[in-house]
Amino acid sequence: MERCSWTVPPRKFLEEIGFPPTTEDLEANSLIPFNESDFNETTGSKAHFAREGWNIHTQLGFLPSLEITGIQSGYTGIGFRNSVPGSATVKMNARIVHGQSIQSVSDAIKKFVREHLPSYCSYTLTVGDGNPAVHIPTQGLLFDKAIATLEKVYGTTVLKKYCGATIPIAALFEELLKIPQLYIPLANEDCNMHGADENFTIELAKKGLMFAEHFLADKPAA
Known part of the structure; x- marks a missing residue:
């Protein structure tokens, strides 16, 4: 068993953001009420993680994200089974922002997986359909x-x-x-x-x- 901690390189994942938050955006987001206890109760989460100096509204509204939405492996039915799973399937979503392209983000994820998986692992990575990001102005x-x-x-x-x-x-x-x-x-x-x-x-x-x-x-x- 190998223990490791992976972090997607933020520079590569964030460098193509076309509309980073302005000072006005940060001030506007700071006016939106946020109660961590209510948030945790509504979402079922135990904690949230935000970039230093940004609140959760800025984090969700301006940054891309990479989410694992499902993992399937091994036997999880009734009783027990004396076997070690040899494969697993993972579903991921990449939410991009304006300025990023589906192709460049997909290539970055493929490169990251290829460089970080142990040499004894084999894998296939399939990229599905995507939708381009849109930035909607709030003035006019x-x-x-x-x-x-x-x-x-x-x-x-x-x-x-x-x-x-x-x-x-x-x-x-x-x-x-x-x-x-x-x-x-x-x-x-x-x-x-x-x-x-x-x-x-x-x-x-x-x-x-x-x-x-x-x-x-x-x-x-x-």
């Missing part, structure tokens, strides 16, 4: 109007938040339509996205309809 008449409408409808200050999400249609809109895009998160924090019993509160659905009514009817903010 469309965004000013949205902010003004939200503040008018709800009577509270609007927070800007970058979200490291996978929305393939956003890249398609940017490539073909070349028009400004606006995404307003009206989902509840505990919606259990992409999981069993995914949910959406009726109150937030009503808020979304109220915003749409005013946004489509009102003139753009000056």
Whole structure:
């Protein structure tokens, strides 16, 4: 058995980021409420790791990530089995950001695995389909109007938040339509996205309809 600690070289993985957070972005993210106990309870995690000087919203909104989403190996059924597994399957997701290319990140991962696996291991690495990253600006008449409408409808200050999400249609809109895009998160924090019993509160659905009514009817903010 070999014990080791691997860290993906951050320079290679991060060097192509097209839009690093500005001072204004960091300040805006610092205004977003965050309670670590509530976060751990909602997500089921025990801890979160963030780059020094960045809070979790900056970490999730501006940095790429490499995630192991599944591991399968050996016998895990009822009883026991006297055998040592000789193979394993791992599923990984690489979430890239604007400025990175699917090809360059895939090549970097392949190189890393090739250089770090022991010589006595054999493996196959298959790269599936991917979607290009998109950076959506948060300034302009469309965004000013949205902010003004939200503040008018709800009577509270609007927070800007970058979200490291996978929305393939956003890249398609940017490539073909070349028009400004606006995404307003009206989902509840505990919606259990992409999981069993995914949910959406009726109150937030009503808020979304109220915003749409005013946004489509009102003139753009000056």
